[in-house]
Amino acid sequence: MEILKLFGVDWRLLLAQLINFGIVVVILWWLAIKPLTRTMRERSGEISRGLDDAKRATERLDEVEKEIKEKLQETKLVAAKILAAGKKNADEARQVSLDKTKQEVEILIVKAKQQINSEKESMVGQAKQEVVAVVLEALRKILSVGLSKDLDKKYIDQVLKDIK
Amino acid sequence: MKDKNKIRILARSIYGVIAAVGSARSQEVIANFLLYLKKHRSEHLIPSLLEELELLYFSNQGIAKVEVSAKDTLASETLEQIAKIMQKRLDKKINIKSAVDVNILGGLKIRYQDKMIDMTLDRRLQDLSQQLNH
Numbered sequence: 311m312e313i314l315k316l317f318g319v320d321w322r323l324l325l326a327q328l329i330n331f332g333i334v335v336v337i338l339w340w341l342a343i344k345p346l347t348r349t350m351r352e353r354s355g356e357i358s359r360g361l362d363d364a365k366r367a368t369e370r371l372d373e374v375e376k377e378i379k380e381k382l383q384e385t386k387l388v389a390a391k392i393l394a395a396g397k398k399n400a401d402e403a404r405q406v407s408l409d410k411t412k413q414e415v416e417i418l419i420v421k422a423k424q425q426i427n428s429e430k431e432s433m434v435g436q437a438k439q440e441v442v443a444v445v446l447e448a449l450r451k452i453l454s455v456g457l458s459k460d461l462d463k464k465y466i467d468q469v470l471k472d473i474k
Numbered sequence: 475m476k477d478k479n480k481i482r483i484l485a486r487s488i489y490g491v492i493a494a495v496g497s498a499r500s501q502e503v504i505a506n507f508l509l510y511l512k513k514h515r516s517e518h519l520i521p522s523l524l525e526e527l528e529l530l531y532f533s534n535q536g537i538a539k540v541e542v543s544a545k546d547t548l549a550s551e552t553l554e555q556i557a558k559i560m561q562k563r564l565d566k567k568i569n570i571k572s573a574v575d576v577n578i579l580g581g582l583k584i585r586y587q588d589k590m591i592d593m594t595l596d597r598r599l600q601d602l603s604q605q606l607n608h
Binding site for chain 2: 435438439442443446449450453454457459461462463465466467469470473474
């Protein structure tokens with residue numbers, strides 16, 4: 311007490327101030343610190359959840375990227391298979407087309423040969439007919455002029471012997 | 475065709491009548507028949523009627539009519555030879571007639587009973603042409 315007096319402190323005032331201070335502390339605690347602490351705790355929880363979410367999202371993103379990579383790989387394989395199958399089909403179709411064209415060309419060649427032979431035979435036949443007609447006409451003219459009565463009689467005698 | 479049938483019927487009728495009345499009245503029958511033809515304006519049928527009557531006569535008498543065509547007139551011995559051949563072939567008496575056909579190159583044609591034996595050079599040339607063209 312002496313010391314307090316020495317330093318000019320009134321203990322009653324000090325007590326009152328302490329009580330006031332206590333009241334202020336209680337009020338501050340009740341009205342500010344407690345809600346602030348609660349808000350901070352809630353915020354901290356949200357941040358923690360946000361971080362967890364972000365972590366999960368990152369993990370999910372990694373998984374998705376991995377899946378995408380796998381899908382891409384699968385897609386590449388499928389595309390390669392499709393391309394290979396398409397190439398095979400195209401090769402087969404080209405081969406079929408080539409075979410068909412070859413057959414058509416062979417048929418055309420055979421037909422052309424037949425037509426050429428036919429035309430050749432027709433021309434030869436026509437020429438033959440013309441030659442025969444000319445020869446027979448010449449023969450007819452020679453006979454009409456040159457066949458004497460005696461020769462005609464000999465011919466008639468001969469044919470009469472034949473029909474006996 | 476109509477005329478041909480008419481000729482055949484008329485020929486058979488007149489032939490039958492003449493055969494029935496005998497030779498004594500045949501001239502009268504023929505005269506009446508000619509008058510009938512004149513009345514019906516059928517004189518143009520007379521040549522065909524004569525041919526038909528001749529055929530009827532030959533048919534009834536067992537005679538075959540043979541016509542021979544050649545480029546020139548055929549010798550009598552040739553005609554006799556043909557007559558013998560045809561008599562042997564048809565087993566009938568032969569009445570042979572020859573005719574000249576200037577269109578024939580050589581050889582001869584024999585016609586009988588709607589048939590023909592073609593032994594002309596024309597025919598030989600045709601056969602030759604067919605053989606050469608096939």
